[in-house]
Amino acid sequence: MKFVSQVFKSYPAMFAGENSSPPFIHWAQMKVVRCESLVNCVNISRMWTNKAAGTGNMVTEIIERQMTRLFDQRTKYNELEMLAALQAYLLYSMMLFFEYCSPKSFVEQDAMIKLQGLAGDVARTGTVCLAETRDTRPDWESWIVASAKRRTLFVASMFDNLVNFTLGTPSFIATELAELPAPASKRLWESSNRNSWNMAYNQHLTEWIEAPFLVSELWPVADMNSARRQQRLGQWLSNVDEFGMMIYSVTAHTYGG
Numbered sequence: 063m064k065f066v067s068q069v070f071k072s073y074p075a076m077f078a079g080e081n082s083s084p085p086f087i088h089w090a091q092m093k094v095v096r097c098e099s100l101v102n103c104v105n106i107s108r109m110w111t112n113k114a115a116g117t118g119n120m121v122t123e124i125i126e127r128q129m130t131r132l133f134d135q136r137t138k139y140n141e142l143e144m145l146a147a148l149q150a151y152l153l154y155s156m157m158l159f160f161e162y163c164s165p166k167s168f169v170e171q172d173a174m175i176k177l178q179g180l181a182g183d184v185a186r187t188g189t190v191c192l193a194e195t196r197d198t199r200p201d202w203e204s205w206i207v208a209s210a211k212r213r214t215l216f217v218a219s220m221f222d223n224l225v226n227f228t229l230g231t232p233s234f235i236a237t238e239l240a241e242l243p244a245p246a247s248k249r250l251w252e253s254s255n256r257n258s259w260n261m262a263y264n265q266h267l268t269e270w271i272e273a274p275f276l277v278s279e280l281w282p283v284a285d286m287n288s289a290r291r292q293q294r295l296g297q298w299l300s301n302v303d304e305f306g307m308m309i310y311s312v313t314a315h316t317y318g319g
Contacts, residue, residue: 063227065315066220069308071160074153078107085305086213087149088206088251097146099132103153110157122161125154133176141187142207148180149214152221159225174225181218184211189242194274199263202256209251212242216277216309240278248303269297280313 073084193200219236226233253259275298
């Protein structure tokens with residue numbers, strides 16, 4: 063879990079930088095949509111990353127107030143605002159976790175239950191585009207939202223496991239995520255315009271004509287070392303970004319894939 067801890071610790075600092083976001087927040091969420099929850103989170107990430115000596119308690123209080131506000135207003139959010147609220151709440155949770163270096167002094171059970179509640183709210187709004195289930199190309203905007211949701215849910219699940227591991231309590235495979243598409247290719251995720259994304263998705267459809275690569279294919283299965291499984295895994299790995307590689311590294315270390 064040290065690897066996961068170090069990766070997650072970098073996310074708030076990454077968000078505090080200029081024109082950079084953690085790999086579960088799509089660039090369009092900051093350049094096009096700009097939900098208030100994420101705009102506030104950028105500012106607070108900068109406060110947390112660059113805080114002066116003696117200001118830790120003040121920053122902590124600001125973070126805790128934001129977490130309370132995000133959760134209390136959840137019934138008022140539309141789909142995009144709900145996703146942004148979960149992403150911000152997740153980053154705030156990480157800030158407090160790494161601020162205190164121990165979940166015993168920060169992560170009260172109530173906070174983790176609320177994180178899981180927000181994750182459930184996001185999941186209920188849908189995590190796969192209809193076109194994805196029909197092996198056709200969705201519109202770019204819908205895909206961005208669905209893909210960001212999936213990445214955020216993966217991170218939320220792994221963060222929950224990190225907290226449980228640090229506390230010495232059991233962790234569980236997130237079976238509810240098993241049949242979701244694995245993180246998309248670097249080219250798809252980072253496409254800067256509709257035309258380049260359309261071309262990338264057309265290529266994606268030709269490469270995965272049999273079936274999309276699913277999260278469950280990273281987990282232990284009876285035919286783990288079959289030629290077909292290894293071919294599909296290699297094909298996926300050859301195109302993923304650093305987020306997909308991190309997911310693979312964790313599952314390979316955990317399950318020996």
